Amino acid sequence: MKKIITLSILILLVSCAKKGPDFVPLTLNWFAYSGDIFAFGKEVAIEPVDEPFSTKCIIAMTQALMEAPTIQAHAEDGMAFNVQYFGYHRYGETNIQFRGSCQYSDNNIDFEKKPMILDPKPVREGCSWSARCTDSGKIKDLEFLGSIGKTQRKKHLGQ
């Protein structure tokens, strides 16, 4: 009996000690939207952005996604997104809007021309999200649509 108990405890400890992968594979396909400037509503007029600003925002967005708990939760198989972005005017300054949706193998939409429609209730958690990058390069309003519980935001990016 004692032996059985000892063995069970050992198995429990080992199984508890077993870790999942240390990293989360994250694939991002970027699309700079250059279609209809009013595709997202008349109040959101698309405007061009210069490369230094877009570069800064893309890098910040990448970091925000890497650190987002929703993404982190998918360590086993990782996540792959198509990410569409465009510049627009907001509160007197230019922002970049990011819209992400999970990439599927039959996803042949040209997101450079077509606006990305976000599924409010995606099949898989974290597959639909949006965020914006402010004039100063900070990511704000990162929202995973259809998340269980509260919308998760990236606090350390100054939101």
Add this chain to the structure above:
Amino acid sequence: MKTLLLKIAFLFRINILIFALLSLTIVAILAYRQGMDSIYTINPATYPYIVALTDSVDGGNSVINMIRTDSSIIMDYELREGYAYPYASIQIYLGDGKTHGKDLSAYDSVFLWIKPRGEGSVRLYLRGWDSTISKIDNQASLKFNELEFFPLEETYPAVFVPSEFRVAGWWVSQNNVSAHKARVDISNIPLIEIQTGTGAPLGYGTLEIMGIRFKGKIISQLSLTTGLVAIWFVTFFIILIIRFFDYSKERAANRKKREELEKNLKALEIEKADFEKSSKEDPLTGCLNRAGFSSILTREQERLNKNGSPLSYIILDIDRFKDVNDTFGHSVGDEVLVNLSKLVQSRIRNTDALVRWGGEEFVVLCSDTPLQNAQFLAEKLRQNIENTELISQRKVTCSFGVAEMIPGEDSKKLFERADKALYASKQGGRNRVTSASYKKH
């Protein structure tokens, strides 16, 4: 043989020069002693310019008769009362006999073959022209460089040296000659006189003169010595010049040798560097190979561990490369590799390192680059590759895996992570970038 001798001669030229100089000196001294004589002989038997005279020119009554024989002249004379100092003499004219005579100063001895009949002295005068004292057409003004001797007491011939002559005191006072000009000077002798001596007795007498000879050296001892010394000086000067040129030549040769050595050293260093470089380079693409990569990696790891400077890995793998090789051949495959490496090299920063990791696999080591920045760089590379015609036959794309190193981590673990991210890109459809972001525990 001739060349060899010339070479030896050149080699020992200074020694030869000194030897020649010594030999010349010895030969010159010996020659001077044994020879190099300058002789001037007057043979009265044949010499035309001889005149006999007595004190009758001064108002005396003495008479003389000069007879030439085959070998001499004989002065038969009778000294009579009349002149205070009766005399008889012969005069031998040299040169023009007036102002331009013979220079006898080069001679160091005078030989006189003279036979008197009876005792008594004989005076030998070397009459010199001194332009500051003598007057033309006044024979009495010619300087009396005199020597009085007793022939019977002398050797035969009688031998005298110039220093035994003196200027006649009575002539000095008669002509008011200053002490400075009253010294013997036989450099211009237009007249030699052989006269009966002081206090010669009245009556008959005879003097037979067989010859007069002046003997000296072609050059004076002083000239010889001066000449030899000058030659020695010149020779040593030449030796100095030779040594100087030898030294300059040696210096130039040494400098040339040194330069050549430095040149060879430089070439060797370049060769060494080239060899080192080539041993760290992939021969096809010119990228670093794994050997060249390891030292860079070590350095960057140290920077990460010391300063916390982030270090990221990008692995890129050519999509369906085997297919390219199988369809178009390995030369086209090589073309893809070369063009791809050139493209990537042109897009990465100077601080990044491109390595050919395997057949169609490359690694970009991004120094001081966090993961999100490396992801962005990888995405840019992906787009560039997709939009560039690496080969004309088909479009070529790459899949990317990106990972960031943890401080203290083994590089193998980093590589595994990046490799898994690459695998995810391949699995996800290729031509995409997957990063291995950290999982927070």
